[in-house]
Amino acid sequence: MIKITADSTCDLPPELLEQLNITLMPLHVLIDDKDYRDGVDISPKDIFRYVGEGKTCSTAAVNTFEYETFFAELSPKFEAIIHICLGSEFSSCYQNAKLAADSFDNIFIINSSNLSTGSGHMVYEAALLAKEGVKPVEICSHLNSIIPKVDASFVIDKMDYLRKGGRCSGVEAIGATLLKIKPSIEVIEGKLAVGKKYRGNFDRCLTNYVKDRLENNDKIDTRRLFITHSDCSAETVATIKEAVGRYIQFDEIIETTAGCTISSHCGPNTLGILYMRKN
Structure with missing residues (x-):
């Protein structure tokens, strides 16, 4: 076996x-000086609470x-x-x-x-x-x-967690907030890259993101799609499932909650659709 x-x-x-x-x-998830195990003795909601209390949060291998x-x-x-x-x-x-x-x-x-x-x-x-x-x-x-066939990307509602983790400057985060910019983050050749930047209401940004990824895309393996999110509402997830169905009928759509690693870097209200390409 x-x-x-x-x-x-x-x-x-x-x-x-x-x-x-x-x-x-x-x-490992490190909150100030205390060490937790991802998904065992800490959850994403715990991270959001700790960060809200002003504590420092990071992850370790x-x-x-x-x-x-x-x-x-x-x-x-x-x-x-x-x-x-x-x-x-x-x-x-x-x-x-x-x-x-x-x-x-x-x-x-x-x-x-x-x-x-x-x-x-x-x-x-x-x-x-x-x-x-x-x-x-x-x-x-x-x-x-x-x-190389896995297509992974997310849209982030607010850039506060990226700023706290040193992945964007305070000026960038403030500018994104003022302009209501929701950036998409993509995995390209094993590295993170900033993709298209969306503006406006989070659900509308997500709907446009789904359209950009799926519309007229005949290179997608339709066996499976993950909708992975960090503390998004049931209504938001339902909206995205409906949006996915307008473009492609997947054999299986699996909703998953992002674990502590994604959550600690991206914060609440992060959502991605992840699928595989045929070639």
Whole structure:
């Protein structure tokens, strides 16, 4: 039997993790001087509360010793473990997991070159193939082949969290607020880039974002789409589901909540549609 594991940043919903027997390795969330484990003893709502209280929030990678301990428990129980990491440009998780895996002969480490459900697509694919009995080397080959096909992007309502994390200046954040600019953030070749900037009401910006991504786009793999968001209202998510349906009928639309890593950098009211391209 093959075991699929992943960093907690893949943002897959608990029911899917349980259904496909996927085990997560939590990253660290640092609030002032206190260390929490992503999704275990802290949630995005906790982060928003702490930040609202003026506390400093940051995230940290899983270290090599933690990965070694994690793999040592699983390695004897399975034919192989395939671990999908947060992209190497975003964290040292991949490098640390690779070092840890050197101590084992049945552990495969995949650099997703992505984050959130961009990585989640790969974790899901791996779990489905493992369930079908596909060999580990073939699963890894498939995962590496789809890395450039994953389309991951988000729209951010306010730039306060990006400013606090040092990812934009105070002047940029203030200017964006005054002009009601909602930037889209895209993963391109494993790195974050600013995409189109939308203006106006958040829901209208999101609707235009969905149109830009999906309208007249025949290169999309229609098997699956993730709507991943950070503390958006049910009404907003419903609006986006409806907007998606106007352009493409996906076999499966999965709503997921962004975990602590995305939430700590982007803040509440962040939403993205994440899918794969055919080529």
